[in-house]
Structures are given as structure tokens and as C-alpha cells.
Amino acid sequence: MNKDLDKVRNIGISAHIDSGKTTLTERILYYTQRIHAIHEVRGKDGVGATMDSMELEKERGITIQSAATYCSWKDIDVNIIDTPGHVDFTVEVERALRVLDGAVLILCSVGGVQSQSITVDRQMTRYNVPRIAFINKCDRTGANPERVVGQLRDKLNLNAVMIQLPIGLESELEGMVDLVTMKAIYFDGDQGDDIRYDEIPDNLKDDAEEKREELLDAVSMFSEELMEAMLEEEEIPVELIQAAIRKGTLDLELAPVMIGSAYKNKGVQPLLDAVEMYLPCPTDVENTALDLDNDEEENKVSNNPDDPLVALAFKLEDGRYGQLTYVRTYQGTLKKGETIYNTRTGKKVKVGRLVRMHSNEMEEIEEAGSGDIVGLFGVDCASGDTFCDSKINWSMSSMHVPAPVISLAITPIDNKAQDNMSKALNRFSKEDPTFKTFVDHETSETIISGMGELHLEVYIERMKREYKAEVEVGAPRVAYREAITQHADFNYTHKKQTGGSGQFGRVGGYMEPLEEEEYEFVDQIVGGVIPREYIPSCDKGFQASMEKGMLIGAPITGVRCLINDGSYHAVDSSDMAFQQAAKGAFKEGYKKAGPVIMEPIMKVAVEGPSEFQGAIMGSLNQRRGMIVGTSEEGSYTVVEADMPLSEMFGYSTTLRSLTQGKAEFTMEFSTYKQVPKSVSEELVKEYEESRKNG
């Protein structure tokens, strides 16, 4: 590994499903000599692409986990994080983005910017990730890179500028013109290994000149020198243009666009050159950590390998040799045999094995400098933990983790499956912060919850394949919540006299709706009407009541409980008595506080040919959706709507049959909203019946 941080690139490859991300990664690994043969995603040779290391991914042809892999191109070291393209795995994408310095956004030259690309790009903007775009599949019928550039500008608001021009398109794609050096690039040999630079073909010369002018116009604003050279109509040095493109890209004000076809082995090597030239090295990016000893004060990480260590665990995997933890170091050096300290748990751990990952294969190393991405074995931690050496106590800022919105009951088929299931669940919930699991005490069922149907499906498959845990799966359930809508007073006395010492406690006060926060407890007791030691008991009692609402047994959120009155008994009052009194008071207040049921609302984008717009809107409208708007661009259209999650089960089938399979949709959690009265009544009835029956 290079000590020189200028020569390190930590990049992500992210894109819409099926735009050829895995194929491209595979080609990169081939050209950088990490692998010696090329396999396809759905490989006929039964081997499968190297980055899709999980069996399931191979079978479905999609990439689920973001495996990190290392390669070197010319004199730079590149760590590639392969990121999933499906929206249900957004947390994985987000976690990958957290540790990246730059990214390649892959787009299909036919499909263009689709709704998932928009979601991914929004996340990249959130994490300030500079990116270059690669328009892939230019060999496909209907390829139109210029249209895709237009969409990058319109839909993603990127200042997208082509730095290459295709030579031929569709089946006639031969290579490309580099608009910076003004040379044609061809890829000779069976696997496109031999790059041949040549003169620009005559028929493209005018076009290339024109596009170069556009490029220079766009990048000149990032370099005064370049602007001067242009004004004086001098010959413009290539390095000057490259420097301007780099500056614009790093400032997130420019997105250079490249083209090619990974499948046909065209354009991959120039893309690697562009990664080196235009994407940032670790020192180009500012990262901050929170000082836990100093009121979470923000500190810039130094990238200096001699400073105290700060490293972030961003990904866990269960491997053959135990837990494999992917970490990125931000400063200091991670050395084999040294002791590091987990700032979340306060535990010290010894670095046993340190490896550099190449998908399934690994290479043992002695140390990893700052800015590097490596794997650790035998370190017990959760995803998102920060490691330091004992000199400092920093934490990398917490990652944005959405709450799960859908749940399923799972029942193991036999005892063996039971054991394996709990192992698997333990592992998954450590790996993935959006995957939660718990046992419902009333039904004794194991419940798993996550971000969408596919998200949970994938885990059930993994349980079966990796842990041999066969489970029966219940119908998906939406994670409803309960909330109150108005102020309500309570004044409740808990009294029990059953021989021996009794129980006594009275709690008075009110509850009211709380926006933003889940729960707040306010103590306004004066004159010791409730003794100090029993105040926490009241808090505890309220919190226990919040776990299960009285309408449908869903957790209650958004309540402020304030106590300002009460009484006690010198002998009969106890912690337990006040907890009971608070529970009674909560129940009393809750009934008067206008309780309602809240449901998760998803931000849905359906994309398809314009002729189906009416049908798409109709289908969303029938499902209680609120259509936010539509955008039409030529022959296709996107409909955006806020939809209740409960109405979205099976929507993909409906949509397919409505649109002859030509439309697709993405879905992302947006907010919780009150359910309409008719639905609420239905839910309450169902809940009451299920209680009666069981």
C-alpha cells in the first residue's frame, strides 16, 4: 500500500440495478490484474462475477452487500466499494458513501437516469461525494449518451459535461474520442487489453471540436489560467484542462461524463485514469469526528499516519474465520498486534489479523495507514463503531439510520432451525442497523423488521442458505404507531390492600402531543407530594405504557408527560406502587387525549412510458396515495406520490400488468401520518378480534 496519500483513491461504484455495475467492477479488477479471467454476473461458467460473493447475489443477478476490494492502477491504490442498487438496501449504500472519498455513478445509455439513480445521487449529495458519471452499455440498441447527459442536468441538477465522444454507437461502438487530449482511443485484443491512441476519424473532427469548446467553456470557470489562455487564443495545455476538471469535480460543481461499454471491454481503462485524475484522495476531503471527552466537539481528522488512530467500522461480514470487520482509517496507523479501543463500548481489543480484501480472497498485511480501507478479524463490534488508540476518545459522526417500517413473524420449523435462526438474527442485526428483531411476548413469535419487503426477503433467504435455518414466514405487517392529538389531564390513585404491606401512590398531571421527539418526562412536583426517590418510578411507568397503545397495541410516540401533583403513604408507597400509579394515570389520560393510529408513508416514484401515466396515477389513487406531481420528458414520465406502506404490498405485480411490464417503481420511507378514520376502525376491530381469539 502506498504511504503517499495522493496516490490513494477510495471510490464507490453506485448505480441503478442492471446498469452494469458489477460487470464494470469485474472489468476493473481484470485490467488491474487482480483477477485473471472475466466472469459475467449471470455467468454461464457457473463462477459468477467476483464482487458478488454471496450465492444469493449470484442467483438473482443483483448485488446485495457492498464488498470492499482493493486494486492498483498504474501507481495509485484504489479501494472499491461495490454498492447495492436496490432501494431496500439504502442503508448499505449510505454506509458505503460514508467512507468513500469519491464515486463513479454508472448509468445505462438506454435507460438513462432512473428513479433509483435519483435516490442514490441525493445520498451522494448528502455526504458531499464528488462524482464522475460513466454512461455504460453504449453498445446497446437505443444507446443515446447525449440524452443521458441531458437527464443528469435536468433530473439530478448536476453540471454534467462530456469529456469523451463516442466513436460509433450501438453495435458500431468502436471506441471514443478523448476531448481533453483530442485523441481517439481504441481497445484492441480479445479482452480490450491493448489500448491504441490514434487520430480522430475525419467524420468526427468537427463534432469533437464543437464538444471540446463546450467542455472548455464549462471548465474555464474553475481555472483563471485556463480562462486567460482561452481569451488569448493560445494552445491550451492538457494539464491545465485536467486541473480545471479536477477542481470543478472536487468542489461538487462539475460532473465529468465518460462513456463506454464494460461488457464489450470499451472505456474501462480511461475511466480508471479519470478516477486517478479527477476524484479526490483522502486528504482532499474533510472528515470530522466528535470528541466524546469534550462535549462532542467537532474535530477535523488529520489523515496523518503518525497521529493517534481514528478508524470507523462500516461493514461486518461473517466469514469462514469469524467476524470480518471492514474499517476505514482516518488518521493514525492500524498495526497488527496492537491494542485498539472501541469508543462506543469502551472495550479494548487486540488487532489479530489485518487483511486487505479482494472480494472473497484476502491478503494478510502488517499495517494500514490513514485513508486506507482494510478488514479486521476477530474484533467484536457493531457496524458504525469507532476505534481509537487510548490517547483520544473520538467518534465519527453518527450515521443517519432510518427506523424500520415493515415487520414479519418468523417461526423456525424445528429445534435445529431454532438455534441457527437465533445465530443468524444476532449476526444480521449487528451487520445492519435497519434490521431489527425481537420476540413478541404475547404471541411468543419472533418478529423481524426492516425497510421493505425485499430487504426482509433477502435475510430470510440468507438464513436458509448460510445458516441452514428454515423458517415459516407470516404475512408482512406494517409498523403502525399510536399517538395522541390533544392535551389531557390525569389524576390516578393506585391502592391495594391485600394483607401485609399494601401499595399506595397517586399521580396527577397531564399529557400532551409532542412533535419531533418520541417522549419527554417533565417533573414539576413541589413540596415533596411525591418523594424524590419515586419520581424515576413515575417516568418508568409512563415509558412502559408507551410500549403498547390501547388502540391496536402499537408503540406510542410523541408524548410529553408532566406530573405536578400526587400523594404517598409512609409505609405503603414503593417504587412498584408509583410505577403502577403512573401506568394507571397514563391509561386514564390516553383515553381522553384523542389517540390515533399512525402509519408509515412512503415516497414512491413510478417511472414508465407516458402513455401509461393515466393508468399509473389511477393505480396510486386507488391505493390511498397522494400524488405529489408528475414530470414528463418526451416519451416517458415519472409520477411521484406519498403512499401508505400498507397499500403497497403486491404493487409491483399490479404495476407490471397495468403497463405491460414497462414501468417500475422505487420506494423510500418518508414519514408517519395519521390513518383515515375508516382504516383506523378496521384496524381496531382486527386487533380486538385477534385478542379475543388468542
Place this chain on the structure above:
Amino acid sequence: MGYEPLVKKNPLRVLNLAGNDKKMGLIMARAGLGKTALLVQIALDSILRGKRVVHISIGENLEKTKLWYDDMLEIILQECSVAKPHELIDMVQRHRMIMSFKESAFNRARLEERLNDLILQDIFKPDCVVIDGFDFTNMDHENLEDINSLMESLRLQTWFSATSHREDDRVSPSGVPAPCHELDDLFETVVLLKSEQEHVQLEIIRHNSDVCSDDSYHLILDPATMMVKKDD
């Protein structure tokens, strides 16, 4: 609805323009003077009175159009607070539908098809349509008449915005600048925005199909908010 006090500063409310008649209105100005802001004001005014509005945005994306509403609503809420702002925001969302089109994707046939999609399937029944970014340069009298009769048949009040250019000094007899100088008779109301030193002046040059030359049809607006200026 109970939100009426919120719109009392709306420039059109002060002039008592936004009537219930299903006629076409036009806002004209040079680029950057606040046509979109004023259209959004008109839309919000209708929405706050319980009406439904389709906002057609030509050449601008959905996200940016939504932002316009968020911003204008925020300004209104700053001027006049309400007890439950999220209910108001929710109400506005339910009474508004944004349709964005790429320039080349918009035409009369498409407009009719889209409005019918909404109305016939009972998805959204608009009372008012605002059309931002419509290209009047290639629009002749007959075609605009055609759109007018479409909107009349659907019983929709329609507001357009149009950009005038400094270099084009053609003007209709009633004072409507190019590119709408030959179309002005089709509009019930024509509003002109002009830039003065520190404010924007709103001039009504046509109202109820009459030419207005009276000074009482002039208003001073704050360019930051497009609200009527307090001092004046």
C-alpha cells in the same frame, strides 16, 4: 377553511382580482422579476380558499416547483402564524398537483389528456390551473383560442406567465408587450411586473377585458417576498 386571514397580503387579493370566473389571466415580466412567485401566490390564494390547483411547470423540474411552494408558504406563515402549521402544509399538498413537462413534451393535446386523466378518474378535480413557462413566441391567436375553449369547457380558471424581452418593443394598443401583443384580447386580466429601484411594481393593464390606466391599479411589491409592501 379558516385560513383566509393568511392571504390578505396577497397582491391579487388586495386588488380583488382572483374572482371565481373561469377566465384566462396573464402575468408578464422580464426574466427574473418574479412571475413564478406571483403564480405560486395565485395558486396558494386559491388553495387557502379551499380550491384545488394544478400547477403546470414547463421546463422546470418537480423538485424546484415544490420548493417554490415551500418557500412562499413559509413567508406567509412568518407574516401570520397559525396554530398547527403542519396541518396547513398538509392541506396545501392535498389541494395542489404539480405537473412538470420538458418544453418539447408540452402541447394542447397533452394538456387535455392529462387534465382528463385527473378529472375522469376522479383523482384530482382542479378549479384553477397555473401554467408557468409557456412559450408564447410561437403561439398564434387561433391556437390560444383553442386552449381557451378547452379550459372553458373544463370550467377552469387559468393563469399563464410570459416573458417579455427588452429588445422587443412591440406593444398592443392596450399596452401588452410582445410576445403577447397580438393575443391580449383573449385574456380577461393582464398583469405586468416592472422593476423599480428597490421594489417591484405590479400594474394591471387589463381587467374584466377593460383597459386600465388608473393609478389605483398599481401596487408596490417587496421583491424578496412578492408581498404587498407594508409602508405603501
